[in-house]
Amino acid sequence: MYHVLVVEDEPLIRDAIVEMVQQLDGFKVTGEAAGCEEGWRLVQELWPTLLITDIQLPDGDGLELITRIREHKLPIVSIIVSGHDNFPYAQNAIRLQVSEYLLKPISEQELHASIARSMSRLESFAEPNQMLTDIQLFVDGMSGGEPSQLFGQADRLLDAIWHLRSQEEGVKRSYFNILIGKLVEYMKAIYPAFEGAELPEGANRHQIRLVVHDLLHEWIKRYPQFAGNNMRLVIARACEYMQEHLQEEITLTQISGYSNLSASYFGVLFKQYTGKSFVNYFNQIRIDKALELLRSSDMKIYEIAEAVGFVSLPYFNRVFKQVSSMTPNEYRKSLGL
Template sequence: MWKVLLVEDETFVRESVKEIIQWEDMGFTLTGEASNGEEALEMIRKQQPDLVLCDIVMPKMDGLELLKETRRAGIASKFVMLTCMGDFESMRKAMEFGASNYILKLSMSVKDLRETLAKISAELSSSTSKPAAMSAAEETAERITHPEVKKIILYIDEHYDEEITLASLSRHVMMGENYVSALFKKKTGETLIHYLHRIRIEKAIELLLTSDLPVNQIGQNVGFMNDNYFIKIFKRITGTTPSQYRNAK
């Protein structure tokens, strides 16, 4: 069964979505629900659901920000956004940030939801059958069409363990630093430094789970020369320290 987290601030909509179909018949099980983005982010970090069915407009943290924070944490949960008619800009941004699909709340039907879940189930089955999961860098590069931004993403993926600065990336694509910084944020939804940290933490997680290397060595291997800074960034992104993460897994 694929795990689903339902995130919606309107109780009536949450209950309607829960009751509209037989989830188990589609291969899904509802493992939790949240009424705002902040609450949902904590649940995503702990549960790592396969699918997040998420409203876009919510208090405390909206659906778009929740999607971005989930990706920054290196969590690859599928996102399907619940939205209102006419909110085309939010729909466009959600798809740009990596959402798999969206459903209009007011006209949602059993058919809409079943078709969407069937699509997500196929995607999940396909991804788990691959020898290795696609890295965050590959996923981002796949959905970004701007050539210079794609070039930066692939460069970071290959050189994350080296010293990388805005100046070195700007030289790599032969553009000004301010322009590169603004362009990357516009096309990916996150700053260069946040993206670099996210990739390094993703690589650190792989080493934590597949090796016996000490935490300080893992930090150095992924590009953090300062142990305390590595632990600080790791905790900011995952909610736990590297040692706690390794022990929990």
């Protein structure tokens, strides 16, 4: 299954692209973003195989997002959707190894054809992309794992990265840096005074393992203290705020500002506390409220979508089905309503 991230600030166009992708067997849209920064955050959380992005975004452009992907040597195929036939943009897209450059309005046939032409690259990225997913699963599971088992899990992950097949120089080092960066990020989330760690230039396998083991020792020492401290109350208050403002389009940046924390710090803390990313948690409680309204009111579905903060009915329907495994209509019918 190829996971897709769609970055587009116009809801109707984003909905259309998502629907087109969902028509293809073997492809699943796992993330949607309206801006460059939100898109980059989701890249580092979801590790998609395919990125479809607009160029002109409210807080930057799609090429900036793709530049970051290339700098980190991430195995992600990129397709650009642009409203302008801009030659300098096209030149930069070629330099960044963008797979396709499509002009709006795009048809389903055009998008499907562009994805088909990108299949050989997608297939070649399958193994390294899985490695990034494994890194994310490891760091996300640290709080619930047995401390004694973390070192063995980390060693297996390091060995897998070391034996990764790649023709591109620096890919393995980039993946080691991603793992260490994630560990440092999570450490700073539970212990803000932590100074961090870096991989020495030209580090060998033994040195890499020592850096990772030192970080895990710190995690095992500090996490129990975090689990009982006041930061849990900060996240609990944020959850209450989200529950009381379901009808609003709350972003990670907004809720972290409400909590007087940086977005990256808040995101890690939130996941440690709730077991879910901010987006998944917020969608869950909004859909829970929608389920209640479907059961207890005769509101139309578009009215319920608006009441729980979805500006787009197709987006509401997609999220509803992801969370509840059925559409809003199917849910009402299952209740005999």
